[in-house]
Amino acid sequence: MSQLLEGLNPAQAEAVRHTEGPLLIMAGAGSGKTRVLTCRIAYLLEQGVAPSSILAITFTNKAALEMKERVNKMVGDMSRQLWLSTFHAFCARFLRLEIESLGMYNRNFVIYDAGDTLAMIKECLKELNLDDKQYIPRSMQGLISNAKNALQDAGEYARNADNFRAKQEAELYELYQKKLVQNNALDFDDLLLLAVRILETKPEVLQRYQMRFSHILIDEYQDTNRAQYLLAKHLAAHHRNLCVVGDADQSIYGWRGADIRNILDFERDYPETKVIKLEQNYRSTEVILEAANAVIANNSNRKPKDLWTDIAGGEPITCYEAVDERDEARFVAESIQKHRKDESLPYGDMAILYRTNSQSRALEEGLMKHAIPYVMVGNVKFYDRKEIKDIIAYLRVLYNPNSSQDLLRILNVPKRGIGDTTVSKLTDYATRSGMTLFEVISNPDLETGVSPRARKHLDELAGLLFDLMGRTPTVCTYDLVKAVMEESGYVAELQKDEKGEDRLENLQELLTVARDFAIGDMEDNLENFLTRVALVSDVDDAELGDGRVTLMTLHAAKGLEFPVAFLTGLEEGIFPHARTLMNEAEVEEERRICYVGITRAQKKLYVSHAMSRNIYGRSTQFPPSRFLQEMPESGLDHQSGRARFAAAKAALPPRPVVPLHRGGSLGLTPHTQARDSEATHEVWRPGEKAKHGKWGVGTVVSVSGSGEDQTLKVAFEGQGIKTLAVKFAPISKA
DNA sequence: TCCCCACACGTTTTT
DNA sequence: CGTGTGGGGA
Numbered sequence: 001m002s003q004l005l006e007g008l009n010p011a012q013a014e015a016v017r018h019t020e021g022p023l024l025i026m027a028g029a030g031s032g033k034t035r036v037l038t039c040r041i042a043y044l045l046e047q048g049v050a051p052s053s054i055l056a057i058t059f060t061n062k063a064a065l066e067m068k069e070r071v072n073k074m075v076g077d078m079s080r081q082l083w084l085s086t087f088h089a090f091c092a093r094f095l096r097l098e099i100e101s102l103g104m105y106n107r108n109f110v111i112y113d114a115g116d117t118l119a120m121i122k123e124c125l126k127e128l129n130l131d132d133k134q135y136i137p138r139s140m141q142g143l144i145s146n147a148k149n150a151l152q153d154a155g156e157y158a159r160n161a162d163n164f165r166a167k168q169e170a171e172l173y174e175l176y177q178k179k180l181v182q183n184n185a186l187d188f189d190d191l192l193l194l195a196v197r198i199l200e201t202k203p204e205v206l207q208r209y210q211m212r213f214s215h216i217l218i219d220e221y222q223d224t225n226r227a228q229y230l231l232a233k234h235l236a237a238h239h240r241n242l243c244v245v246g247d248a249d250q251s252i253y254g255w256r257g258a259d260i261r262n263i264l265d266f267e268r269d270y271p272e273t274k275v276i277k278l279e280q281n282y283r284s285t286e287v288i289l290e291a292a293n294a295v296i297a298n299n300s301n302r303k304p305k306d307l308w309t310d311i312a313g314g315e316p317i318t319c320y321e322a323v324d325e326r327d328e329a330r331f332v333a334e335s336i337q338k339h340r341k342d343e344s345l346p347y348g349d350m351a352i353l354y355r356t357n358s359q360s361r362a363l364e365e366g367l368m369k370h371a372i373p374y375v376m377v378g379n380v381k382f383y384d385r386k387e388i389k390d391i392i393a394y395l396r397v398l399y400n401p402n403s404s405q406d407l408l409r410i411l412n413v414p415k416r417g418i419g420d421t422t423v424s425k426l427t428d429y430a431t432r433s434g435m436t437l438f439e440v441i442s443n444p445d446l447e448t449g450v451s452p453r454a455r456k457h458l459d460e461l462a463g464l465l466f467d468l469m470g471r472t473p474t475v476c477t478y479d480l481v482k483a484v485m486e487e488s489g490y491v492a493e494l495q496k497d498e499k500g501e502d503r504l505e506n507l508q509e510l511l512t513v514a515r516d517f518a519i520g521d522m523e524d525n526l527e528n529f530l531t532r533v534a535l536v537s538d539v540d541d542a543e544l545g546d547g548r549v550t551l552m553t554l555h556a557a558k559g560l561e562f563p564v565a566f567l568t569g570l571e572e573g574i575f576p577h578a579r580t581l582m583n584e585a586e587v588e589e590e591r592r593i594c595y596v597g598i599t600r601a602q603k604k605l606y607v608s609h610a611m612s613r614n615i616y617g618r619s620t621q622f623p624p625s626r627f628l629q630e631m632p633e634s635g636l637d638h639q640s641g642r643a644r645f646a647a648a649k650a651a652l653p654p655r656p657v658v659p660l661h662r663g664g665s666l667g668l669t670p671h672t673q674a675r676d677s678e679a680t681h682e683v684w685r686p687g688e689k690a691k692h693g694k695w696g697v698g699t700v701v702s703v704s705g706s707g708e709d710q711t712l713k714v715a716f717e718g719q720g721i722k723t724l725a726v727k728f729a730p731i732s733k734a
Numbered sequence: 735t736c737c738c739c740a741c742a743c744g745t746t747t748t749t
Numbered sequence: 750c751g752t753g754t755g756g757g758g759a
Contacts, residue, residue, distance in 0.1 A: 060748045088749045114747085188749050223748075256747065356745050358751085378747090419735095535749060555746050577745055593746080616744065617750035 002046055004039050004074070008032075015276045016040045019047065019215065022236075022270035023243040024263075028307040029292070029599035030283030030561065033245055037217060038067055040243070041082065042074040044215055051081035053214040055235065058086055059223055061536050063559065067219075080521055083213070087228050091191040092531050094209075099194065101202050108527065110185045110396045110403050111534035115384060117141060117176075117187045120405060124175045130168060144173050148189035149225040149257035151196060153177070182436070184402040192227035199234040210238035221246035221266070225257040233269070242270070248303065249296050252555060252593045254585075264303070281307045281599075283561050285314025288605050291631040292598040298630050299588045307599075319628060320608040321640040324619075325359070325569075328610045329366025331641065332566050335606060336372055336549060339564055347373055351550040351562040353597050355575040358615075359568060360551055367549065374549040378556045383533065387494070387503040388510055392533060394484045397438070398469050399526050404430070404437035411441075414493035416461065422454040442466070464488065477529045478514040485511075554597045565601035567594075570609040571622035594627045607631070 005013045012032055015025050016039045027033035037056070044054055058064045064085050072079040083090065092111065099105045112120070121137045121144075147157050154177050158170035180187060186194065199206045216236045218224070221244035224232070236242035244266060251260045267273045281289055289307050296302070318335075322328035332352055339345040352363055352374075360376060367374050382388060390413050393406040401407070408427075412418040429448045430440045440446060442462040444455060464487060472480060485491045485507055494500030494507075517532065518524040550562070569575050575594070580586035598605060609624045 058748090063748085086749065111749095113749090191749080220748080252746080253748075255745085256749095358744080361751090553746065555748085558748080579745065589746095614750075 002043060004043050004046065008036070008039065009280055011276055011278050011280070012036050012039075015278070016043050018274050018276070019044055019049075020241060022240055022266075022273040024266045024273050024275045025243065025245040025278060026275065026303075026305065027245050027247055027278040028281060028305060029247065029250060029596070030281040031278035031307070032280075032282055033219075033278065034063075034067065034070070036278065037219060037245060038070040038074065040217065041067075041071050041079075041084075045075050045078060049215055051078050052083070053212060054082050054084075054217070055090070055213040055215070056082060056084040056217040057090060057219065057232075058084075059220040060559070061086055061089070063219060064089070086535065087224075087231070088188060088191050089531070089535050091195040091231070092535065094195050095186070095191065095198075096527070096531075098198050098202075098205055101198060101205060102194065104181055105184055105186070105194075108184070108400050110183070110400045110406070110530060111191070112180070112183075112185050112187050112405070113383070113534060114141070114188075115389065116185075116405060120179055121172070121176060124172055124179065128168070128171060128175060130172065135168065135172065140169065140172060143169060144176060145187075145189050146257055147173065148187075148193045149227050151193060151227055151230070153193075179405075182402070183405050184400050185405065189227070192225075192231060196227050196230050196234070199231070206234060207238075209235055214239045215241045216243065218242070218244045219246070222248050222251035222260055222263045223253045223258040224262045225259055229259065229262045240270070240272075249299075249305065249592055250558065250596050252558065252589060252596060254589050277305065279305060279307055281309045283602050284309060284599060285311050285603060287314040287316060287635045288598060288601050291317055291605070291635050292595055294632050295591060295598065295627055295630045296595040299591055301585070301588060315604045316637040317605045317607060317631065317635050319631075319636045319638050320606065321624075321638070321642065322608055322610040323641040323645040324612045325362040325610050325614060326366065327641040327645070328568060328608050329362045330369075331608065331639075332363060332568065332606070333366040333370040333372055335566070336367075336564075337370060339604075345563065346547060347549045348547050349563040350565070351552065351557065351560070351600065352566045352568060353552060353554050353557050353600065354568050355554060355577060355593070356569075357553060359574070363551060363568065367551075372549055373547060374551055375546070377550065377552040382506070382509070385503075385506055387490075387506055390490065391481065391484055391507065391510060392530070394468075394488060395481065395526060395530060397465060398472050398480075398484075399530055401438040401465075401469075402436050407437050407441070410488075411461070414489045416489070417457045418454055418461070422450045422458075425450050426458075438465075472526055476518055476524050477526060478511060478518060480526060481511060481514045554593050557600050558596050561600055561602055563602045564604045564606075565597070566606040566608065567597045568608050569613075570607050570625035570628050571613070572625055573622045574613070575625055575627070591627065 005016060008016065009032075012035070015023065015036050019040075025033070025036065027036070041054060041056060045051060056064075056067065058067060068079060068082075068084050071082065071084070083093075085093070095109070096107050099109065100107055118137055118141055121140050122132065125132050125135055125137065125140070147153075152160075154170060154174035157173050158167070161167045161170045180190065199209070213235055216232065216239075218232055223246070232242060232244070244263070246263045248260055248263050251258060251263070254260065267275065284292075286309055289309050293306055320328070320331050322331055336347070336350055339350065340347065354360060354363070364374070364376070383392070390410060393409040396403050396406040397410065404427075408423070411423060425448050426437060426440050429435075429446065430437045433440070433446075440448060441458050442465075444459055450458070468480070468483060468487070471483070475483070491504065491507065494504050513533075514529065517529055522528040522532065554567075573581070576587050576590035580590050607628060609628065610622075612619050612621050614620070
């Protein structure tokens with residue numbers, strides 16, 4: 001009898017032992033899912049399955065890494081031969097080996113991220129003379145992404161286009177795709193789409209992989225889209241040992257093409273499926289679980305499931321009615337301090353969750369006022385920073401000179417006298433001749449019409465690139481990245497600029513990433529580095545906990561747990577979000593997001609709503625969220641900020657409430673007020689010190705406007721001059 | 735090439 | 750209110 005099964009509950013043990021045939025594990029929040037998956041992999045290995053025959057897919061790199069580590073602890077180095085990665089990383093690996101069978105790409109393709117492809121879409125719109133007001137680039141990006149996730153190529157999109165607009169969109173899609181191919185580049189969706197296409201059109205490839213992977217595991221199955229669904233289906237078709245794990249109640253990425261039916265209909269796809277439900281929750285108290293169960297029970301399109309726990313009772317859920325978002329933030333901050341003082345709870349054990357990023361501002365200010373250390377996850381992305389993208393662009397050109405998109409980006413970065421005129425001459429020539437941009441710039445004899453001066457600069461650039469390319473196969477990634485930064489003149493340019501400090505630091509950080517990469521289990525070469533950089537987000541290596549309170553959106557919180565969690569902004573129009581209120585299916589997804597939020601809390605949950613909230617500079621009233629009403633009253637402890645507000649208000653002279661003419665565009669017509677609750681404005685003079693909630697103390701440089709509309713220009717040390725409206729900005733005299 | 739202003743817009747985003 | 754963008758001017 002395997003030791004692996006010790007300590008597992010009967011359902012978990014069964015899920016581990018059931019190794020043959022399709023298996024659906026319906027794993028509720030906190031039911032020990034990761035443990036089951038890792039034990040299952042270890043068990044398979046123990047049963048003699050070769051590690052290279054096991055394919056395990058997760059949705060995040062973080063989950064993949066965690067699972068790798070845990071399996072490694074159980075079985076040792078054998079784990080290194082497992083195919084354990086995200087869908088996208090698996091596809092990238094697969095495509096490096098198999099993409100040339102399509103005859104359209106070579107194996108050294110590069111992967112473009114959302115920013116890269118958005119830029120490309122804008123170019124396409126220009127070339128097609130399409131108005132970017134009517135064909136909004138972001139929407140077009142979403143449209144193409146959705147089409148790809150549904151496995152629709154440009155041709156099929158065109159065939160389905162039955163109106164003018166759809167035909168224009170089809171043309172855009174076609175041009176966009178053409179450009180990707182020319183650049184020998186794939187977008188995220190292509191990784192999945194092309195992998196599926198190869199499996200569907202190359203029987204010999206399909207057979208090889210079908211035979212190879214005898215056991216396939218897929219985590220977070222509720223979030224798979226059509227392409228991912230097909231990928232799993234094709235790969236598993238021979239052995240049929242497909243084990244999927246998921247929780248339909250935690251499906252919150254419907255808007256990204258995730259199809260909840262993939263999990264709901266699994267038994268129909270595989271009639272011999274064994275279904276195992278993991279319903280015992282090891283994370284939260286009974287009070288918290290009852291609230292979660294009660295809320296999710298309001299969704300009609302779901303299979304009934306009830307999480308239970310043997311952690312009876314627990315702290316009641318505190319429901320706070322805040323006056324406004326600042327009051328809410330103050331309440332959260334004070335509660336955090338209380339936990340810290342009374343129970344010596346570390347800051348890292350507490351998290352503040354919200355529906356939309358814009359809510360974070362007030363919360364941050366509240367934390368700062370109380371000197372509470374915090375981390376915000378997923379706001380500014382490391383790999384989205386200009387300087388990082390620039391260096392990556394260099395690296396991608398070295399790896400794949402066909403990537404004109406990248407070459408274009410670095411042509412004059414750092415500035416080297418290659419202006420717009422030169423660039424358009426070069427691209428025109430490339431288009432006319434059918435040559436790649438790289439071929440054009442690296443061939444001085446072509447009649448491109450660029451000035452001799454520019455030509456000289458181009459020769460230097462081409463020389464640099466050839467030189468670096470020559471070294472690429474022999475140097476380690478760290479040295480290559482460093483060489484790019486320095487020899488391109490990039491670092492020198494930043495050093496000249498006194499505002500270049502932060503950027504230089506970020507480049508240093510990129511070097512650290514390159515150095516750490518060499519230590520990892522992938523071979524240290526440019527190909528692997530670029531693939532990794534393209535597919536890894538910085539949420540993955542964000543140090544959570546670590547003595548700081550965590551602030552994040554509910555989406556980012558999925559899969560995490562905290563002893564104490566604050567669920568903020570529970571208002572109709574915020575959460576559920578106003579944009580979903582017209583559509584019952586979308587409200588159900590909001591409810592699942594709420595379910596995810598509630599189940600993050602282990603010991604104590606706070607929920608809060610604000611009676612009034614400043615949105616887009618206007619005070620707006622939203623009623624409490626329906627989700628609050630759906631929580632059982634018996635588990636709630638109500639508190640309110642009204643009393644405090646009334647006391648503050650009594651000190652001020654009364655004034656009438658003046659409704660605005662302009663109605664709400666937010667779906668439920670919130671009532672807006674013209675006046676802020678604090679109408680007494682201080683008189684500011686240049687030279688005075690001002691204290692700001694976010695930027696600290698600064699000096700007033702200039703004052704303009706009068707009364708309510710007075711604005712200040714304030715210089716904050718190290719942060720530049722900010723323009724602030726006295727009426728709204730969180731400032732006071734210091 | 736940069737800077738300033740007017741104007742529009744404003745969910746979530748594992749890869 | 751904030752941010753991003755595009756036009757116009759220096």
